[in-house]
Amino acid sequence: MKSKRVSVIVISALFILGGCSSSADQVVETPDITETDTPEKQIESPETNPEQTHEEILAQVTSAIETDVKLMLPENIFVGEGYLTATTASSKNNYEVNFYVTNVPIPVNDSTLHDAHPYMIVNGTRYDSAASAKAKINYQPINDGAQKVDLGNGITGYQDAGAGSIFLTWHEGRWSFSIRNRNSDVGSAKMNDLAKEIVAKLENQLLPAPRKIGAGMFDMNSEGAAANSFMWQEEEVVYEVYTVDPLLLVDTVTDQMK
Numbered sequence: 001m002k003s004k005r006v007s008v009i010v011i012s013a014l015f016i017l018g019g020c021s022s023s024a025d026q027v028v029e030t031p032d033i034t035e036t037d038t039p040e041k042q043i044e045s046p047e048t049n050p051e052q053t054h055e056e057i058l059a060q061v062t063s064a065i066e067t068d069v070k071l072m073l074p075e076n077i078f079v080g081e082g083y084l085t086a087t088t089a090s091s092k093n094n095y096e097v098n099f100y101v102t103n104v105p106i107p108v109n110d111s112t113l114h115d116a117h118p119y120m121i122v123n124g125t126r127y128d129s130a131a132s133a134k135a136k137i138n139y140q141p142i143n144d145g146a147q148k149v150d151l152g153n154g155i156t157g158y159q160d161a162g163a164g165s166i167f168l169t170w171h172e173g174r175w176s177f178s179i180r181n182r183n184s185d186v187g188s189a190k191m192n193d194l195a196k197e198i199v200a201k202l203e204n205q206l207l208p209a210p211r212k213i214g215a216g217m218f219d220m221n222s223e224g225a226a227a228n229s230f231m232w233q234e235e236e237v238v239y240e241v242y243t244v245d246p247l248l249l250v251d252t253v254t255d256q257m258k
Contacts, residue, residue, distance in 0.1 A: 096123035205254035
């Protein structure tokens with residue numbers, strides 16, 4: 001049968017950022033997520049694929065997951081003019097969903113998606129204890145010697161630098177937030193602007209209340225879904241969400257995760 005060439009589309013983001021550290025001498029840890037080098041991955045698709053609604057795609061994702069971990073998935077994902085699809089993997093103590101945006105409808109867990117570049121990644125993992133789960137959260141402490149930055153709405157950030165990078169960290173409730181950028185006046189200004197946008201959003205949008213802690217990480221030196229993340233603890237379970245756009249990530253975790 002004749003087939004069409006289709007692309008996995010990465011939606012244009014306001015920023016391309018990612019997970020980071022708040023101290024100059026700390027190595028930034030990135031998740032073990034395999035991504036392709038290019039934002040468009042050419043894949044084969046059947047000649048005809050029925051278009052499915054967002055709700056149908058998410059229902060298929062849910063039914064494909066077999067796990068004892070309580071599912072938390074976004075109720076809605078911005079796809080612009082593209083089509084939402086996904087691949088899933090699960091076990092008794094873990095699940096992971098890789099979401100993609102394509103230019104034609106592609107079924108959930110279709111083999112053509114295996115090496116494509118994910119647009120958003122959501123996973124949940126159950127650990128042996130709440131203490132083990134807490135240890136997995138990349139919660140960033142405040143460096144007392146760091147320079148203070150007014151982020152608005154009564155929030156103070158703390159900025160320090162080292163090894164060619166500049167870091168900004170702040171706390172809100174049980175959450176820590178960290179941004180990394182290249183060490184320059186321009187890099188510092190852009191980092192502070194992003195932090196102020198995030199703080200402003202969180203004045204009106206509520207993050208999950210973690211038990212015990214949560215962390216938001218943004219790396220302005222990185223690209224791809226792994227660049228920006230939220231992770232939080234729910235007793236012995238850790239939930240993680242990654243996506244390309246930091247502000248979309250905030251909107252997804254505050255308004256859409258159920």
